[in-house]
Amino acid sequence: MKMVDVSIKFETIREATAEGKIYLSKETVELIRNKQIPKGDVLTASMMAGMMGAKKTPEILPFCHPIMIDQAFVEVELHEDGVYAKSFVRCIGRTGVEMEALTAVSAALLNVYDMCKAFDKNMIISDIKLLSKKGGKSDYEEDLSGLNCAVITLSDSCYKGEAQDKSGKTAIDIIENEFGGKVIDYTILPDDKEKLVEKLKSLIDKVDIIFTTGGTGFSKRDNTPEATKEVIEKEMIGFSEAMRIVGIKFTPKSLLSRAVCGIAGDHTLIINLPGSTGGVKDNLRMIAPLLKHAIRMAKGEKKH
Known part of the structure; x- marks a missing residue:
């Protein structure tokens, strides 16, 4: 109990x-x-x-x-x-x-x-x-049923097979088993900006939501936010701000995240998640209930 x-x-x-x-x-x-x-x-x-x-x-x-x-x-x-x-x-x-x-x-x-x-x-x-x-x-929660999603993990070590991708697998589990979404594309990429930009562009308007994990820190190989900004047309500032604000309840290190969220193409959302499994769990569960509403707004189906 x-x-x-x-x-x-x-x-x-x-x-x-x-x-x-x-x-x-x-x-x-x-x-x-x-x-x-x-x-x-x-x-x-x-x-x-x-x-x-x-x-x-x-x-x-x-x-x-x-x-x-x-x-x-x-x-x-x-x-x-x-x-x-x-x-x-x-x-x-x-x-x-x-x-x-x-x-x-x-x-x-x-x-x-x-x-x-x-x-x-x-x-x-x-x-x-x-x-x-x-x-x-x-008052606002919706699941992800009926939405096609993609998960991209950014990690040099996972790409080389030197480590297991736990964050991406965690994201898939939550998307499908907790919120009813469908992951139709799962990819592990190295921390390479150009490769990520190419992958993101290939998924625009083919999936509803693209979740990335990792690559949001300060190192020279952390390029996920830069790649995302190159692809999106509108930034969803509130989502990234909320992830940092709520994240500091668990660890002040969440302020070190440079995660970006935005809209690309007709309605595809791109959400940068942290590379840690804990960060993926906390942030995904927090923002997932609002994503279907955000997609409707992007399509012009919701005016508020």
């Missing part, structure tokens, strides 16, 4: 709304309305209990991440047949807040039960449900 690793996710605005109800006798409803419950104001106390429930969610549910809640409120209404509760929770984070919203409603209704249990033996807590959620990958 373990918590889900959200370290690679983007921090986005997360929101959730939930509701629920506790059904009460008419007599209990009247006691609440006339503020005759000895423990105090049931509605106000239940709103406070709901707020506490939202903030304490990770202490109750073992797999929920502790998060910094930016806004939360609970509305409690007295109906003819009981008390209705509705919650709203918002944060800027890497994981959603639906459990916080549901816990807020649950805590609010449980507080009604606690304050009224001496007067009503037949209370029923029911209809607790999530009304809406916003933020995170569910």
